[in-house]
Amino acid sequence: MIPAGLTLDTYEAGERNALADAMDVMTRAFDPLFGEAWTLPQLSGVMTMPGTWLTIAHIDAAPLGFALIRSVLDECELLLLAVDPLWRGRGIGRALLGHSLTLARRRGITSMNLEVRASNMAVKLYENIGFEYVHRRPGYYRGNDGKLHDALSFRIDMLV
Template sequence: MAVMNAAFDPGYGEAWNEAQTVSMLTLPGTWLSLASCDGTPAGFALVRQVADEAELLLLAVAPAHRRTGVALALIAHTRRLLRDRNGATLHLEVRYNNPAIELYKRAGFVQIGRRPGYYHGIDGQVHDALTLSCSV
């Protein structure tokens, strides 16, 4: 939860609370991959797979470990796990103005849709979500 709270800007309301995260982990096909640097949690990927498709529900990297390859390593690890589990496609949703979009593009994701007003910030503003997808 420390990585979650540090990684997401609270103004956009994108971080999950502990109860939401734990409840998601109880669902079939859901897993959490952790990345650490020198024994310190650096990031995580929360994924849910149904049949041959999966969704990257959350990808978070602690600010001190950004731009070090942690996020790309987590995505690559997720793709390997999906291949091992007969997965074919990985999807995600991201706020339209999130700088992480460039990371996702480098990782091979392409935009396949847009959800107007998907995110609701604590300031009352709404933000569209982009739906991205890649083959595993």
């Protein structure tokens, strides 16, 4: 059950007012072991690119999660999806992803791609939503401890 009062607010490329909220979640959501969190310059850099949008989940003014999407023509990529650890398992991640897919469809986008560390439990979420496994990239991610982790790529076709 999605928490009462949850809102999903979308910010387009060029809008800078959501960056602080996303960074607030970013610092808490990603395990430092895997080095997957982005820095503010990385996030603000991608948010200058046309076709990029950022959806933040809020309750009142508090940011609880976000999804970052980049699109080119009729394809898009889920770059990041994150939920505050204290708010996990309540449907916020699924809601953010569902909202991103709806927005993508409205923009005439026909597929969404993503890459995820093979050991990430987010894989289950992507499969449940209907993403299909495309391929595995062995040793694609290097953790902060130097260990290599495989990446899996997934795709959902929105025409079907």
